[in-house]
Amino acid sequence: MKRLGILISGRGSNFEAIADSIDAGRIPNAEIAVVISNRPEARGVETARRRGLNTVVIPSKGLDRETYDRMVVEELRKNQVDLVCLAGFMRLLSAWFVEQYPLKILNIHPSLLPSFPGLDAQHQALEHGVKVSGCTVHFVDACLDSGPIILQAAVPVLNDDTVETLSARILKEEHRIYTEAINIVLSGKFRIEGRRVILT
Ligand code: GRF
Numbered sequence: 001m002k003r004l005g006i007l008i009s010g011r012g013s014n015f016e017a018i019a020d021s022i023d024a025g026r027i028p029n030a031e032i033a034v035v036i037s038n039r040p041e042a043r044g045v046e047t048a049r050r051r052g053l054n055t056v057v058i059p060s061k062g063l064d065r066e067t068y069d070r071m072v073v074e075e076l077r078k079n080q081v082d083l084v085c086l087a088g089f090m091r092l093l094s095a096w097f098v099e100q101y102p103l104k105i106l107n108i109h110p111s112l113l114p115s116f117p118g119l120d121a122q123h124q125a126l127e128h129g130v131k132v133s134g135c136t137v138h139f140v141d142a143c144l145d146s147g148p149i150i151l152q153a154a155v156p157v158l159n160d161d162t163v164e165t166l167s168a169r170i171l172k173e174e175h176r177i178y179t180e181a182i183n184i185v186l187s188g189k190f191r192i193e194g195r196r197v198i199l200t
Pocket of ligand 1: 008009010011012013014015044087088089108109110171174
């Protein structure tokens with residue numbers, strides 16, 4: 001059984017999609033060992049508790065990155081986590097954190113990286129006027145929304161799109177490809193050449 005640690009900061013819909021996938025047997029041989037939120041008020045915290053999952057709030061407010069990351073890693077270790085999934089976790093991880101879990105930390109981002117990293121990616125895409133956007137699941141390194149890309153999905157940007165309608169179209173794809181990416185990583189059916197994740 002592979003043990004997932006899920007890190008959230010907010011709504012937690014990607015976390016829920018992963019939990020649903022596990023419950024439905026779409027991610028075989030995996031379980032959620034712990035859900036960690038850096039924000040006590042995150043809606044995902046409530047959802048995680050309601051689902052009966054081991055839910056831990058570690059508030060990040062006022063702590064420096066190093067101190068915070070050590071607390072989180074301690075909790076992940078305590079729960080013997082094999083794979084860390086960032087799911088709307090709004091903090092950059094320190095190089096030290098990333099080194100503790102080489103190729104064992106995933107993130108989802110609502111754009112086709114390397115376009116539009118950082119905050120408000122859907123707004124950035126609309127402002128730029130791209131005709132296609134989407135989402136990316138990638139391995140995490142110590143830089144923002146960087147790291148080798150595992151999967152991407154594209155969606156059209158329509159004439160009458162708002163941030164809300166575009167975000168909803170992208171989110172549907174996020175929920176689908178995060179499960180797929182977790183399966184790829186857990187099954188080890190990939191190799192890495194430079195920045196390229198070659199699915200095998
Ligand atoms: C998603 O769009 C994700 O790609 C980004 O933050 C958002 C989190 O949404 N990193 P949720 O908390 O998973 O609903």
